[in-house]
Amino acid sequence: MAGVKTKGACRCCPKEGLKRGAWSAQEDRILTSYINIHGEGKWRELPLKAGLRRCGRSCRLRWLNYLRPDIKRGNISKDEEDLIIRLHKLLGNRWSLIAGRLPGRTDNEIKNYWNTNLSKRMKGITKKIQRKKLKNKKLKGIPEVKVENNPHIIQARATQCNNIELVLGGESWGGRINDSSDFILDTDLDEFRISDFLDSDFFQGHCDEIQAANNATGGDDGINNNLSCCFGHPSFPTHETIEKSSSEAMLENEVDSDSAQPNLTWEVSRLCSFLETEKPPNDREPVPAPAPSSIDRDLASSIGAFPRNGYCSCEFLICLLLTLLGYIPGIIYAIHAI
DNA sequence: AATATCACCAACCGCGCACTC
DNA sequence: CGAGTGCGCGGTTGGTGATAT
Numbered sequence: 001m002a003g004v005k006t007k008g009a010c011r012c013c014p015k016e017g018l019k020r021g022a023w024s025a026q027e028d029r030i031l032t033s034y035i036n037i038h039g040e041g042k043w044r045e046l047p048l049k050a051g052l053r054r055c056g057r058s059c060r061l062r063w064l065n066y067l068r069p070d071i072k073r074g075n076i077s078k079d080e081e082d083l084i085i086r087l088h089k090l091l092g093n094r095w096s097l098i099a100g101r102l103p104g105r106t107d108n109e110i111k112n113y114w115n116t117n118l119s120k121r122m123k124g125i126t127k128k129i130q131r132k133k134l135k136n137k138k139l140k141g142i143p144e145v146k147v148e149n150n151p152h153i154i155q156a157r158a159t160q161c162n163n164i165e166l167v168l169g170g171e172s173w174g175g176r177i178n179d180s181s182d183f184i185l186d187t188d189l190d191e192f193r194i195s196d197f198l199d200s201d202f203f204q205g206h207c208d209e210i211q212a213a214n215n216a217t218g219g220d221d222g223i224n225n226n227l228s229c230c231f232g233h234p235s236f237p238t239h240e241t242i243e244k245s246s247s248e249a250m251l252e253n254e255v256d257s258d259s260a261q262p263n264l265t266w267e268v269s270r271l272c273s274f275l276e277t278e279k280p281p282n283d284r285e286p287v288p289a290p291a292p293s294s295i296d297r298d299l300a301s302s303i304g305a306f307p308r309n310g311y312c313s314c315e316f317l318i319c320l321l322l323t324l325l326g327y328i329p330g331i332i333y334a335i336h337a338i
Numbered sequence: 339a340a341t342a343t344c345a346c347c348a349a350c351c352g353c354g355c356a357c358t359c
Numbered sequence: 360c361g362a363g364t365g366c367g368c369g370g371t372t373g374g375t376g377a378t379a380t
Contacts, residue, residue: 022348022374044365060366061349096368111369112347 019053023062027052031059032067065108072104076113084110085118 019027034050040063043056052059065071076084080102087098095107095114102110 020350042365055350057351057366058349064367065348093369107368108348115370116346 018047018055018058020055020058023066027054028062028067031063035063035067061108065106070104071106076105080105081113081118084114088114088118 023031030050030052031046034046038046038049043060045056046052046059047054047056050059054062083102084098087101093111095111099105099107099110
């Protein structure tokens with residue numbers, strides 16, 4: 001591989017005469033010993049100081065992907081593979097985020113593993129499912145709706161901690177998402193059911209918390225009101241409504257109830273784009289949300305839509321989830337990266 | 339045995355973000 | 360506020376070894 005590439009040097013290293021291609025054992029030794037003494041960083045000046053005829057970025061890449069002492073060598077285990085598949089469903093091609101959850105594995109390694117092994121396998125599975133769904137929809141004459149064409153959802157990719165405005169029934173709710181990914185990760189996205197969510201430990205745990213708080217204070221301290229207000233609000237469906245619409249939609253949309261997803265015009269995995277995200281792309285700035293009126297603010301406050309103890313309220317997350325899934329006619333109005 | 343094709347993966351490169359001046 | 364710089368991310372390239380013809 002050495003000396004084969006002929007394109008121009010990269011932006012950071014304009015100098016001619018830099019070595020390219022595969023690293024020799026001696027170069028590895030020089031780089032490792034230099035970093036062991038001086039630490040990582042300042043990659044641009046590293047080659048000069050270490051005496052390597054390499055681009056700084058090449059040194060960085062070699063260290064991060066190969067020479068670091070905490071790199072895990074060997075084949076990807078079955079558990080790791082499962083995790084990669086689940087994380088990829090949630091995060092897409094965000095390899096560094098995926099690698100962050102696999103200790104000792106690099107983004108490059110996971111990306112290569114995905115491209116050479118998993119993508120083909122997953123493509124096969126996806127095609128099979130798509131063929132089945134398309135067949136069912138054609139049978140029922142249901143038009144395909146793509147999320148990209150859904151005017152009610154303004155998609156944005158934001159950082160892990162976001163403020164979100166959710167418009168339901170003409171009222172604006174705000175909320176902050178803090179690392180909800182663990183909850184999402186515990187959900188099998190292919191088999192997601194809203195009833196599963198309502199029965200989930202996440203949801204039940206929150207209800208238990210409210211109950212415990214209620215018991216501890218000997219009655220209604222306002223927390224209980226948050227939940228009852230949320231479910232009692234005209235914009236919010238009751239548990240029964242959700243179950244009913246879910247069942248009806250299953251009957252309406254799908255022949256086979258095993259793969260039924262009522263009004264699910266896009267995949268639940270998209271939810272993760274909102275929760276584990278990056279800044280919105282430059283070409284699509286987030287739409288500024290109107291400042292909530294004082295009445296809206298009171299409502300939002302009473303339902304716990306604004307941050308409570310640093311986490312979004314369960315009610316807010318449910319509303320967001322249900323809106324994304326199309327169970328309730330809300331609009332994800334804007335997502336503001338902090 | 340020779341050649342073609344495929345699979346793997348280290349390395350490269352362009353782009354964009356964050357930070358500093 | 361804009362330019363310059365450093366760095367990280369993700370897509371792509373191409374060398375190498377394995378396998379098929």
